Amino acid sequence: MNSVPQAPGSFSGGFAWAMARDLRLAWRHPDEAVLTVAFFVLVASLFPLGIGAEPQLLQRIGPGVIWVGALLAAFLALPGLFAADYADGSLEQMTLSPHPALGWAGGKIAAHWIVSGLPLTLLSPLIGLQYGLTPDTLLVQALSLAIGTPVLSLLGGACAALALGARGGGMLLALLALPLFVPVLIFGAGAAEAQATGLSPAPHLSLLAAALIAALVGLPWAVGAAVRIAVD
């Protein structure tokens, strides 16, 4: 919001600056973050009403429903990540700043995760209780969300940056992002489901963590490149 700091630029400087800025923006307009959480709770509450509320059925579908809800909520928060900054020209200023794109793009995505992914992770045990999940499963569920939602933010951030200024807006973003979310959903929901059926969730969590590491290494760079393509 204030002026973009002048040289020398650095990864950590850009990261901290962009994260602090986006968090402050989110703090001053909390409605968006609150809506994301409300949407998550609402979607998760619709399933028992639609499918039926037998405890065994709910325990069975609980992990999957919570993960799909979290995925959709993370997806709905995506357009806000770059669109406003793109529209008012701040994004172009960021690409002109001395900080590397890796830094401020990573900072924006980290802020996005703190505003959307982290509340969902913290809230998931509460939703899980509605589905009658056992304490162990609740814990694994929250852990899988804690590892998985940053991957969603990174993948979604890349897609949101690619779709900047495109025709077809939200539907196009859905077509780009949701197929890429599929592996995260499979391993994330798989972890809690394995725990619920008495198997070890470790393999799913390990794969999820591997996906997170790969995403952390590769995707901030892709987001930076996508933003450069958008503002060129």
Next chain:
Amino acid sequence: MNWFYFSSPSTFYGLAGRLAPWCFVSAAVLAAWGLYLGLLVAPTDAQQGEVYRVIFIHVPTAWMSMFLYFIMACYCGLTLVFNTRLSAMMARAIAPTGAMFTFVALWTGSFWGRPTWGTYWVWDARLTSELVLLFLYFGYIALANAFEDPRRGDRAAALLALIGVVNLPIIYFSVQWWNTLHQGSSVNFKGTSMHVTMLTGMLVMSFAAWMYAIGAALVRVRSIILERERRTQWVRELKAA
């Protein structure tokens, strides 16, 4: 010799026009031969009976669906690194053919699955990742066409295609990494567990699919070139001639 002579759209336009008919002719000949081998010569499978003959379409199209994505991603990489015009056009030209092959592979697979597995569709790793591939093709095509400026669409879609490359090894190794309903490969570089006419028929059909894919991409890239270069001198001269 100038290696980059045909990297200009205007020179490649003529080359593509000369090559495409040959690709289609050889595709037709190979497909006729392959189908003759597959449907008439190859013996009935001991376990599956006649229904196995779907593989003469299914396996070549599934191979091509992955291979074409790889080729498309290579062109996309060239687009981003060297900012070449023709490679972006080639990537765009390949995408619909790749999507078509992916769809045919899924479709024929479900026809085979119904009598053999007792279901049209299961959510196993191979089928799911192939479905994701179909959506990656759709996403690429949609993103490439979503911008007023075609060069912008080229570059954005190229980056998306490169991110999607992660899916290729997942599809390829899915039958080894997971305990799937989809069977493992019967063909590898060490040999095959198939009857030799079955293998020959499948390979001939693969080359037919390959030739068709090249031909279709060349025809499509010609119209993309004309559309992009419609304001240039050489297209006007072409039109006048």
